[in-house]
Amino acid sequence: MKLKNSPSLVPSLFSCRCPKCRKGSLFVPFNFKRLGSLFTMNPVCQACGQTFEPEPGFYFGAMFISYAMNTALFILVWVIYSYLTSNFSIVTLLILMGIASILLLPIFFRLSRTIWIYIFIRFDSKAKAD
Numbered sequence: 001m002k003l004k005n006s007p008s009l010v011p012s013l014f015s016c017r018c019p020k021c022r023k024g025s026l027f028v029p030f031n032f033k034r035l036g037s038l039f040t041m042n043p044v045c046q047a048c049g050q051t052f053e054p055e056p057g058f059y060f061g062a063m064f065i066s067y068a069m070n071t072a073l074f075i076l077v078w079v080i081y082s083y084l085t086s087n088f089s090i091v092t093l094l095i096l097m098g099i100a101s102i103l104l105l106p107i108f109f110r111l112s113r114t115i116w117i118y119i120f121i122r123f124d125s126k127a128k129a130d
């Protein structure tokens with residue numbers, strides 16, 4: 001059942017919103033002068049106060065989600081490369097996989113952490129700052 005005015009799960013997940021209120025951002029805004037900002041999380045939600053690191057090492061499990069995403073990426077790169085080329089080279093394939101995984105690293109990092117926290121923290125339509 002969809003509650004009125006409640007943000008939907010999928011758009012909230014892909015825009016890395018707080019799992020509890022789906023309004024606050026999980027990550028700090030990206031700044032071109034600080035590339036590390038791609039990987040920096042807000043400690044708590046600005047909208048509802050939910051902590052984004054419920055316990056030390058919480059995001060260790062996000063590694064498994066990232067692993068699955070990279071496996072899917074490698075299969076996709078392999079299929080596309082095999083389809084487009086007539087003289088298949090394993091070295092070229094590995095280089096293409098490396099480039100693809102480096103380019104998508106910030107997206108996979110953010111998405112895997114977001115999916116991981118969405119598994120453990122449920123949406124609360126009444127969530128707000130105390």
Ligand SMILES: [Zn+2]
Pocket residue numbers: 018019020021022023024045046047048049050127
């Ligand atoms: Zn929140």
